[in-house]
Amino acid sequence: MEKVISDSVFLASEILLLSCFYLQSGTALDTITPSKSIKDPEFIISQSGVFRLGFFSFANSSNRYVGILYHQIPVQTVVWVANRNKPLKDSSGILNISDDGNLVVFNGKAEILWSSNVTNLVPNATTAQLLDSGNLVLSNGEDGESSLWESFEDPSNAFLETMKIRTDVKKGRKVELKSWKSIDDPSDGSFSFGFEPFNIPELVIRNNNKLYFRSGPWNGNTFIGVIMKTVYIDGFHVVADNQQQTYYFTYEYSDNYRLKFYELDSQGKLFERTWDGRKESCVYGQCGAFGICDRTKQPICSCLKGFKPRNIEEWSRGNWSSGCFRTTPLQCQRDKNNGSEAGQGDDDGFLKLQTMKVPAFPDRSSINNGECKDQCMKNCSCVAYAYDAGIGCMFWSGDLIDMQKFSTQRVNLYIRLPSSELDKGKSTKVIVITAVIVGIVTTTIIMLFLWCWMAKRRGRKQKHKQIRLQLNNGNAMTKFSSENVGENSIGVKLQQLRLFNFEELAIATSNFDHAKKLGQGGFGPVYRGILSDEKEIAVKRLSKASGQGLEEFMNEVEVISKIQHRNLVKLFGCCVEAEEKMLVYEYMxxxxxxxxxFDPIKKTILDWRKRFNIIEGISRGLLYLHRDSRLKIIHRDLKASNVLLDQELNPKIADFGMVRIFGGDENQANTKRYAIQGRFSEKSDVFSFGVLLLEIVSGRKNTSLFNNQDYFSLLGYKLWNEGNIWSLVDNVVLEPKSNLKNEKEKRRCIHIGLLCVQEYANDRPTMSTVVSMLNSEISNFNTPKQPVFTETPLITDDVQNRASVNDVTLTEFDGR
Incomplete structure (x- = not known):
């Protein structure tokens, strides 16, 4: 029943670093205080470095736990787990003293996964100290001696020295071990180990509260129902106070070199686990049948080649006594089973193990060394042989017990194995050869790919050369030189912006090939391009036929070159040569x-969470324009076609050609054209945002209801006062009413949208208020008043082709 864990490798550097950290903070190395918590992967160490308290995971699990482990043992050895039934799913955990004085484990969402759960504590007056006994004690910080809670009173599956397995009959209180579900899952298993007074005290193990094992009565020296070695009995004692009806069982060893504890495993067995602080030795039978002991390795026991552990769970815990079994039968055994007369297993062979302590109980023969192998091969029951000059040949049949590997010269031992196991060495050569062949093939494929890529690049360069010839022969452009930039009134605004030349953009877009065209707007066409450094761009080229001209072009250059926000499209530069004017944006x-x-197929990609993120992103971009940028900006053309989406569907506001910039003390800006009643304020953008918000929620254009006999647009849809808001929500994002969070967000968005489209600008909220409402920072909303244009359509002809009622231009091109 004894288990030997491993040699100690004392982690001095780790302790030194941690000591420096705690000394700087003025906190003891072994203590947690209200002002000093530990965060994953931090830990504290007991005073003599025996135990540590911190975060850990098991080998076959990604869950994170807080627990107490042996610090000096290189093999992870856990003796107590706090959040055993509520593991952390990531490394966001924190162990600290909470405001009420309890020791608690939090996750990244500030949810309590475990607590010492002591009542009536004095806030900010408790500390938790890890003792060298492995006991974690919560006490009053003032005296440090008054124990309020301790891990020994709330154990996991480990029984440590000085811990008391006890029963208090009067208080109905028990301290007992609780098994784990498995070696990688410390949650409550079905077995418990406790102390029962009965008429005479006994130890018991219960399976789901049913009596599973009892030790027999305690006679003052031992429990008479179990066989216990002397070393097992040493240090154990039972204390029974029949008058107070308190009983406990504990132990304490005097050998400081050996660390021992007892563990209740998931199968209901109580094991002794031992680590020797001196040098680990190989004892008889320690590694079981067909196991080899090697003091220079960790773990010290391993199976022979061709053999596997008989009990993997016990081996993983350091108990190797069950030994190993052969994975592939010997050929001679198969021959016998098949009725072969020979049964000599000609396909069997021998594995040479050098410098070995040979197994116990050999059969001896005086034949010569050269005949040992043949003699063993003829006998199917012979599983190993060896030769020593002073002894002669030695043969073994049955289980091989007590083998040990030495570093100096000893006897060579030969183990009988089927040829398939011996051929695995040859298969390694095959694997190496295969790997070389695969490497050659892979290299060839890569070289072929590079050759194709270079050929394609040469072709592209040739095409670029042809474009340059066409441009030069046509003498199409008169370059806008850097000198002109400095002198020209336009150039003053371009000094902080990268200037692309026409030829560079023509090459990037394959001479503005129609196949590269992304869309067409009132400004002009937009093309996808690739610069010489492989950066993808969107090139917006001013059309000569466009109603917009130099003013709008320079307006967009001036505005977007001075603003930067994650929800605004980024301008890389521009091109101004002769009559050519182009803007170069990031490609979306x-x-x-x-x-x-608005697409019946693509809209299914936009679930509610993505739509809400888009709404939030647009609102933050507008707030930046109105309040947080160096310029106070009115966009004036916000609509779905002017909101671009990046790879992760994050929104970015685009098209700043219609922008107007406020002066420092202006609240609204005059405009020469496209204005309703000649004036625009930021409330114009709020109105546009409200329309866009309702379009995102409904999945319909504002004008999609224009043929309806009752309503001409979403704004005319009297859904709020009639309590029929859910008829507006897109069927794609309709969800069961059980999803309260999403339901509240949709209702909130519709309410905000209707507030934004109220007829009078003064009634509409500012974008800062809108952002606060979206983030639930404002909970009490006003009741929306009548929207603009609720009874009559804004435009009576060709309205079906509009993107939204707040169209100011006829822009209808795809995103960049």
């Missing part, structure tokens, strides 16, 4: 929002 692979939210 998912194009614009309208290609998703």
């Amino acid at each position: 692979p998912n194009k614009s929002l309208d290609t998703f939210v």
Whole structure:
């Protein structure tokens, strides 16, 4: 029943570093205080370095636990687990003293996974100290002696020295071990180990509260129902106070070199686990049948080649006494079973093990060394042989017991194995050869790929050369030189922006090939391009036929070059040569929002969480324009086609050609054209945002109801006052009412949208208020008043082709 764990490798450097950390903070190495917690993967160490308290995982699990482990043993040895039934799913855990004075384990969401759960504590007056006994004690910080809670009173599956397995009959209190579910799952198993007074005290193990094992009565020296070695009895004692009806069982060893504890495993067995602080030795039978002991390795026991542990669970715990079994039968045994007369197993062979302590109980023969192998091969029951000049040949049949590996010269031992096991050495050569062949083939494929890539690159360069010839022959462009930039009034605004030349952008877009075209807007076409450094771009080229001209172009350059926000599209640079004017933006692979939210197929990609994130992102971008940028900006053209989506569907506001910039003390800006009643304020953007928000929630354009006999648009849909808001929500994101969070968010978004589209600008919220409402920082909303244009359509002709009622331009191109 004894288990030997491993040699000690004292982690001095680790302790030194941690000591320095705690000394700097003025906190003891072994103590947690209200001002000093430990975060994953930090830990504290007991005063003499025997135990540590911190975060850990098991080999076959990603769950994280807080527990007490032996610090000096290189093999992870856990003796107590706090959050055994509520593991952490990541490394966000914190162990600290909570505000009420309890020791608690939090996850990253500030949820309590475990607590010492002591009542009536004095806040900010408790500390937790890890003792060298392995006991974690919560006490009053002032005296440090008044124990309020301790891990020895709430054990896991380990019984440590000085711990008391006890029963208090009057208080109905028991301290007992609780088994784990498995070696990698410390949650409560079905077995418990405790102390029962009965008429005469006994130790018992219960399986789901049913009596499973009892030790027999204690006679003052031992429990008479179990066989116990002297070393097992040494240090154990039972204390029984019949008058107070308190009983406990404990132990304490005097041998400081050996660390021992007892563990209740998942099968209901109580094991002794031992570590020797001196040098680990190989004792008889320690590694079981067909096991080899090697003091230079950890663990010290291993199976012979061709053999596996008979009990993997016990081996993983350091108990090797069950030994190993042969994975492939010997050929001679198969011959016998098949009725072969020879039964000599010609396909068997021998594995040479050098410098070995040979197994116990050999059969001796005086034949010559050269005949040992043949003699063993003829006898199917012979499983090993060896030769020593002073003894002669030695043969073994049956189990091989007490083998040990030495570093100096000893006898060579030959183990009988089937040829399939011996051929595995040859198979290693085959694997190496195969790996070399695969490497050669892979290298060839890579070289072929590189050759194709270089050929393609050469072809691209040739095409670029042809484009340059076409441009030069046509004498199409007069370059806008850097000198002109400095002198020209336009150039003053371009000094902080990268200037692309026409030729560079023509090459990037394959001479503005129609196949590269992303879309067409009122400004002009937008093309996808690839620069010489492989960066993808979107090139917006001002159309000569466009109603927009130099003013809008420079307006967008001036605005977007001075602002930067994660929810605004990024401008890389521009090109101004002769009559050519182009803007170069970051390329957005998912194009614009309208290609998703209004498409019956693509809209299914936008679940509610993605839609809400898009709404939040747009609101933050607008808030930045109105309040947080160096310029106070009105966008004036916010709609679904002007919101672009990146690879992760994050929104970025684009198209700043219609922007107006406030002066420092202005609240609204005059505009020469496209304005309703000639004036725009930031509330114009709020109105546009409200329309866009309702479109995202409903999955429909604002004008999608224009043929409805009652309503001409989403704004005319009197759903709020009629309590019919759910008829507006897109069927794609309708969910069971049990999802309260999403239901509340949808209701909140519709309410906010209707507040934004109220007829009078003064009634509409600011974008800062909108962001606060979306984030639930404001909970009490006003009741929406009548929206703009609720009874009549804004436009009476060709309205079906509009993207939204707040269209200011006829922009209809795809996202960049």
